[in-house]
Amino acid sequence: MSRSRKSLLFGLALIPLMVGGFVFQQRESQQGARLLDQVLNIVSTRFVDTVDAATLYEKAARGLVHELNDPYSVLLSPKELSTFNAQTNGRYAGIGMEIAETQGSITVQRVFPHTPAEAAGVQEGDHINFIDTTNIHGWTVSQTSDALKGNPGSRVLVKFSRPGVPELIPITFTRAVINIPAVPYAIMLDGKIGYLPLLQFNESARDELETSITRLSRQGAKGVIIDLRGNPGGILDQSLSVSNLFLKKGQQISSIRARNGENQTFIATDDPVAPTIPLVLLTDGRSASASEIVAGALQDHDRALIVGTTSFGKGLVQSVFPLEGGYALKMTTAKWYTPNGRSIQKERKLLPNGDFVEVMPDSLETDSVRRSRPAFRSDAGRVVYGGGAITPDIIVRPDTLTTTEQKVFNAFAPKTADVRVTLMDYSLELKKTVRPDFTVPPAWREEFYRRLQAKGVTIDHAQYEQAGSEIDRLLGNTVARLAFGDSTAKRRSIPDDNQLVHAIDVLKQSTSQKDLFAIAQREQSAASASARR
Template sequence: MTRNRKAALAAIVLVPLLASGFALQAKATRGGAQLLDQVLTFVALRYVDTLDAQQLYEKAARGLVKELNDPYTELFTPKQLEEFSRNTNGRYAGIGMEIVKVGDYVTVNKVFPNSPAEQGGVLEGDKIANIDTTNTRGFSTQQVQNKLLGPIGTPVNVQFLRVGVSQPVKLNFKRAEIHVPAVPFAMMLDERTGYVPLTRFSEQTTEDIANSVLALRKKGAKGVIIDLRGNPGGILEEAFSMSNLFLPKGKELLSVRGRGEFQKFVSQQDPLAPDVPLLVLVDGGSASASEIVAGALQDYDRAYVLGTTSFGKGLVQSVYNLDGGYALKITTGKWYTPSGRSIQKERKLNADGQFLEVQPDSLETDSVRKARPTYKSASGRTLYGGGGITPDMILAPDTLTSAEQTLRRALLPYFGKYQGHILAVAEDQKGKVRPDFVVNPAWREEVYRRLTADTVKIDKAVWDAGASDVDRFIEDRVAKVAFGDTLVLRRNLRIDNQLRRAVELMRKGTTQQEIFAAAAQEPVAKPAATRRSGN
């Protein structure tokens, strides 16, 4: 779907509201507006404290939005709109680094490829000490980010503290448009299975996926696992075009039903990879655009879906620009998969604006199964509606022991510091370990020492009881810092129940039909009793 079509959809949903709503409710609207103006006038003139009129109007607008009790409708300030656009589009003007707070300094966690930071020689683990003339010791990640971002082509000078280097490393950059990769890496898991993790749906997602699949095919991949776990969604048109990579031209991908409106979206091009077998991984963090892709591929029997039920965000939001640089993101419709499934799982907000979670759906009991609406795939397989994408094979994630859960609860208020000190310990091992390294207990003790010195109070007995979970966090971070994402994945494969099962299934067929036939012979999965990775 082109950007013009996307804009047209927003207009189609909005026009009936304007045409009929104001005509039918003009009198009520005038009365309501008069009431609001009177209240604002008396508060502005008579309230005991002096209040800014602009702030009063903004508070009134936010109150109206809050009363909708819709977790997806938001009023953006100009700054919030800028951040929303940056996160959605996956692009911004900066130098290309992912940063985290470690102790007194914001530290480089990742350097994006082909960015000014990579070209300038920035290393993961470098601490940001100065930006232009500002000493950034004690700054938050947001404060540092605000200093680093700016118009394309403008200069920014940064000083880094680097392990093993006595003097600050001074680097000069020109800000550039940064593309945050939707696919951080792609790799072969064995001689026939390609793996593509997709972290977001941004402006170049389809291109990233296409390039990854083609590269894996050249390396000998006979089938591809697409990992949508934890992918919160993003740009809907990218979900359509990504689905079209694997589905024939002319297939319905999605329908949207708004206020008196219905629109259907159909694949427009011949597929890039019409026959390559696909497995798709989803979980409770897979939402929105992720569910569009998983739902379409599942409905047409184009992919076999594994994992746990997805988040269940089957709503369409449109963003409307307002005066003063503000914007309103508002729910304008619901979307349905080609089989007619609404994926929306009802959620509301509490008084603090937090999600009131619903009980996750399960297919483990007959009563729950019978309560769900059922649909049919293209080949006649039974699919379940009622909230989220229900996988073809339900595989519960590996669980934590009670001691590990206790430690995680204790660390929760200090999780940023915890991650930061693990990163610092991992940086100390860079260049000292081999790919088959084993976590040294001394590394864990060093993390505890650093946390204690940083005023974090964790009972030593609780820490020791949950040591295995700490070791997994350390293992992941050392592997990433020393060898990159691919080694992290390979080492985690032995404890990632869902991915491991997908690899085993991919080995059992050379076509999508053979994969489905092999899966039909699999025993019904029960919740895993093994532990999960600490990543």
């Protein structure tokens, strides 16, 4: 028998096996579907109590997704999908103010610029009493927020009370799409160091960041710090656009690898806006997803020095599949990788109680932990570490509370809501009396203690006084933010932010990105030598 004939017969023999395997899988799927339908039918018709069939099907679907053992795959109800879209886009139809619960009422904490609330003259400290004809006394922040939101162009009547004004203030608003800023401010610090927080990757993140970087450059910034701490991510396309602000045209930004082989590589398509300005990124354990794509790309290409603590490690691609009835399935379909091939996803295992724990430690403070992570090389040959998440070039842990301070704040914990309400009410009073360079006198701390006691928050006075410096910082920063805005409050808090202080220090010592990496290398060598002693 010829070789070609043997090959043909072998191939023909495989066909029924392949078809048989497909039919077998199909038969198993059909059997599984019938099993589920049978169980649901019996439960809905024969269970001792009446059970809604639609609810049963939804719970069964949620159970199926839960069995994937993936904390990021979830079935979204129509309401959950609407919330998800609003959070992802950073936009919603409302009136443009941040609210908080104070003394059983809802108080305006912040008014966003260029919104219906600002145009109507709403002030921080105003209390919301009625929404349309409903008295909202006793409502939660969530209930109030839901009532204030609606379709763009729709109208809502809100009645406010204002300290010193005897009558309620009625204002009819036309709801508008509200854009929550990704970059709420950008400031110049001592030494011509620019600083800006990037809070989220919404639809305008790239444009806001470019505007801020350009303005700081025109003001003569010698270096820039982009604060990604606490940034949970957002729109992934924006992470690519943000990376492109700093990378050369043609450089790889990231890649995704999928189960079905539909891999993608993302390349910088435009010339950078800021190709050479020394750059530091701050990260922590809450920097995730899109934040890690940016940090990983800029680290691999030696375009930014990463300072802080290891990021969260969320390198999974979620795709949203629309379903009938307004539902949607958000499911993991691929993984993100940095340009040099590091997986951003940090390995986690599922515990019997449903919690996920990290497999790889999140610190490189010791040589033994350093050796447990795979080493990669940046474009310039620097060692960068894999194993999930983005490990900083310079690890700087945040300041921790003293034992006494921990005891005080632990005592606050059971009464968190009362502490927050008391702090907000007192700070709203104090903000009318201060100038930007104010200091916190002991009398403020004592009055705050008295008000906490009146609210039922009991704590030993001697312990409270031992934590006085932390209490003063809490009061001072809250009053500064309410009186003068976020940027003034940030300037005030810099001495207490050792991660930011360290970033400022290394930038002051540098005239180029290369200088920053040289400083990082010296600090890494010193840390390793100290660990070996």
